Every structure is written in C-alpha cells, then in structure tokens.
Amino acid sequence: MAELHLEISRVKIDYQLKETRLKEDTKSYIKQFSPLNLIKDFLNPQSLRKLDEKTNLSGSIMSLILPMFLNKTIFRSSGLITKALAALVSGKVGKSLDVESLTGLFSKAKSLFSSFTSKRKKADVNFVDYGIPPDSETY
Known part of the structure; x- marks a missing residue:
C-alpha cells in the first residue's frame, strides 16, 4: 500500500514537472512568433542585405x-x-x-558633416577672449 502511494505521488510530481515544462515551452514558442520578435528577425541589417542581394x-x-x-x-x-x-x-x-x-x-x-561640425566646435572652444587687448603687457 505504501508503494502504491509512493508511486502515485511520484506520478503526480512527474505530471506537475511536465506541466510546468510545457507551459514554459509554450511561452517561449509564442514569444518566438511575437510581432516584435518577427520584426527583429526579418528587419536586421544582415537579412536586409541578403534580401537586397537577391532582389x-x-x-x-x-x-x-x-x-x-x-x-x-x-x-x-x-x-x-x-x-x-x-x-x-x-x-x-x-x-x-x-x-x-x-x-x-x-x-x-555623415563623416563629412561630423568633421565639419567638430572643426567648428573646436575653433569656438580654442578662442577665449578675456577682454585683454593683444598689445597689452599682461597679454
């Protein structure tokens, strides 16, 4: 009788483990086909390059x-x-x-515009006028 109860509890535990594993697998399967995941899979640069090479x-x-x-x-x-x-x-x-x-x-x-803006910013940063005339002795 004790063996029967032990076997029943083992089967219940096995059933519960399979149930939780099935739920987790179902969630991961559904997440795999979510619209956001599909967009990530099909609209990444590598897939767009492959599509562009073909078409x-x-x-x-x-x-x-x-x-x-x-x-x-x-x-x-x-x-x-x-x-x-x-x-x-x-x-x-x-x-x-x-x-x-x-x-x-x-x-x-992009590099042309970024180099143009970085040169302009550097030129603005390097010149600081403290109000001292260039021909002054303190200059």
Whole structure:
C-alpha cells in the first residue's frame, strides 16, 4: 500500500514537472512568433542585405526616387527634354546602386558633416577672449 502511494505521488510530481515544462515551452514558442520578435528577425541589417542581394530592392527604389528627387529639386525649371534625360540617366544610376554603395555614401556624408561640425566646435572652444587687448603687457 505504501508503494502504491509512493508511486502515485511520484506520478503526480512527474505530471506537475511536465506541466510546468510545457507551459514554459509554450511561452517561449509564442514569444518566438511575437510581432516584435518577427520584426527583429526579418528587419536586421544582415537579412536586409541578403534580401537586397537577391532582389536588388534598394536599386529599384532608388531608380524610382532619384529621378523624382532630381526633377523636383535640381531640374525644377528645366524643360521637358532635360527632365526626361535626367530621369533616364538617374534611373540607370539608381538601378546600379546597392546596399553597400548606399551605406558607403551615407557614412561618407555623415563623416563629412561630423568633421565639419567638430572643426567648428573646436575653433569656438580654442578662442577665449578675456577682454585683454593683444598689445597689452599682461597679454
């Protein structure tokens, strides 16, 4: 009789352990397919580069956006033929752009602007005027 009660308690404990393990596995499985986790999985830089290598999505987008941008800004007051030629050339250039070239251009532009602002800040910091004229003996 004692062995039977011992076996029943062992089965109950085993059942409870399996239940908690199943709950934990279910939570981790559901968390795996949450919208935030899916966004993290599919919209990271590595997956976007792989997608772009297969489909050249960035080139297609740039071939559409670049002609519109140029016609609205640089060639605003140009004639129809000039706008058409600019759209043709910029569309071809946009198709040839890929993720690496776009990120390279972006990083160069960012470094150019950051170096310009850092030089300007350094120039402002180095000059301190205490109100003493340069030809003074205390200068």
